[in-house]
Amino acid sequence: MATNLYRLVYYSRNCIEGTAAEVTAKVNAILESAQRNNALLGVTGALIFNAGIFAQVLEGDRQDVALTFERIQRDTRHGDVQVLAFEEVQNRGFPAWSMAFVGRSREGENLFGHIGEATGFEAKRMEGERIFEIMRAIAIEEEARAAA
């Protein structure tokens, strides 16, 4: 069945520079605008920011995902954007999430911290599907904690 529902998974190098506080402020600004824009378009997904990487899942109508992706591509704060997956899907993996920043969680650190540490930039070896699964696990965990 054609759903016109698409999922895009990408990672990018985070081109934000500055002190820890400046970086945090700028990342928060990215998250806020992303949440606002994506909610307007009906795009849902999840985002991991850690060790200089953004890894993001975007889900929505083909045109909406394309629009969102194009906006990210033009954003100078993202560099070296690599698409890991772009495919039509039957269901959203992140239906209730507008956008989630899960990089702050200890689990996120544990999952991605060692990757950045060991090889500098190893996330590109992971297929989109796997990142997606990892992100979903983290997001669900975060959600459970928030509800508790």
Added chain:
Amino acid sequence: MLSISRDTRTIRQNEDDIGAIALCALRNLDHAVAVIDPGGRILLENSTFSELFGGEAWAVELLGSIRRAADGVDRTGPRNVHHQDGRIFSVETVRVPQGLLVAAEDVSGRVAEKARTAETARTDVITSLGNRLMFRERLTAILTTLVHPADAAAVLIFDLDRFKAINDTLGSSVCDALLGIVAERVRSAIGPADIVARLRGDKFGIVQIGRPQPESARALAKRLVDLLGRSYIVEGHLINVGASVGIALVPADGGHTDQILKNAELALNCAKQEGQGSYRFFETVMDEQMQAHRSLELDFRRALALRELALVYQPQFNLTSKRITGFEALLRWHSPKRGLVSPADFIPLAEEIGLIVPIGEWVIRTACEEAVSWPQPLNVAVNVSAVQFGSPNLVSTILSALAQSGLDPRRLEVEITESVLLGDHRASLDTLLRVRELGVRVSMDDFGTGYSSLSYLRSFPFDKIKIDQSFVRGQSDDPSGMAIVRAIAGLGQSLGMATLAEGVETEEQLARVATDGCTDVQGYLISRPLPPERIGEFLQSYRETAPAAATAQHRSRAT
């Protein structure tokens, strides 16, 4: 049809009537008309005029300026005057005995239409950017108003790498959409004063204005390479293209539009030669190289007509029969101006400018004719390039060369490189099969240097594999070259194809390739390439001075 007749008697009859008619006509005109006396008093006006110039202070002021402009002049205008409500009027004045006749016509629609037409003529439909016309006009305007070095600008021309492949696989509608997104990305990267246009196809131009150069152009070029090289999503397709950028600085790299554009394009070509996703500033040496290339092209275009091209023939020797089996025809260009030009210089040029097809035809015809006159019925091998395979006439050219010369087709051998099979594989194979059906042999040249795909060897029953000289000439302490020769020779044996080692220069190399299993050799050890008139003499003398190793080796293998 309504016919109009002029009855002059009527006019004489009643001057009062005429006045009434004139007044009526005046009142019903769409034009605003008035007669104003020298003191500024309006003697006569129609309603359109009072609407326009009555009342508001600015309108009275505008009328004042129109009157001042008409002072002491018989006629002024028509000139366009902007009304405060946005309308544009074409105003004319004529001096009359009573004062000044002022007529104003609303031309807003016409002006807007003209602007729209001009805009359309300068807009690219696909991207909504400017087009080539607009780009040239704006650049020319910048060049003519340029007075100060501080007004420096930079022209960046860029195009998309792999765009043609996208067009071929995904079609023009996806490509048009892609160009639209490219245009938006470019817009997001440039300043509000900068000029951007799509020049043609996937080629764009930017004029960067009012910034310190060359650093601003360098920064923009880097940004474009990065930005345009990022993935695109177009109609559900994930697309990757790259961008290469050429930059010329204004006014340093040229004083007029054509020169600046040409130099930016030259820089773009150099950037593309360096590989995808790079940028280059124009340098004078690029122009010199281009001029040298152009001059070589001019000379080369005349070479065939002026009979400066000639064939020389390098013998091929069979290790089993210990006989010369034939000659490879090699093209030489003796330029009176340049001396002997290397084929490495003129063959790529001939391919680039399409001359390889007529020259290739000349080679086939000449080789066939000369081979017929040889004292022995030996083979003649000609090189046929991938470009010739793209031309539809190759088979008929071979057929006609054989017929005209009377050469036995079995004596002709066509040497191709694997690049022939790289493009339209199926079409090339069909052509090869048709060549084979004529009785002509086909060999694979320079094997081992390119992709060396074994599937090429399987896809067509070649008669011979020629092993590239780089493996043959390798030092005896270099085991890898020897291993490759041995492997290809073994492969040839299994597939039933002869294997010829190229570039054999020493007895030692000859012994080695013989041990490795090659069936044939070619190289300086046997003979340098010979002009046609020396072939008879060579064949005569060769019987007496055959290389010792070839004979010895053969004997040792035979025992």
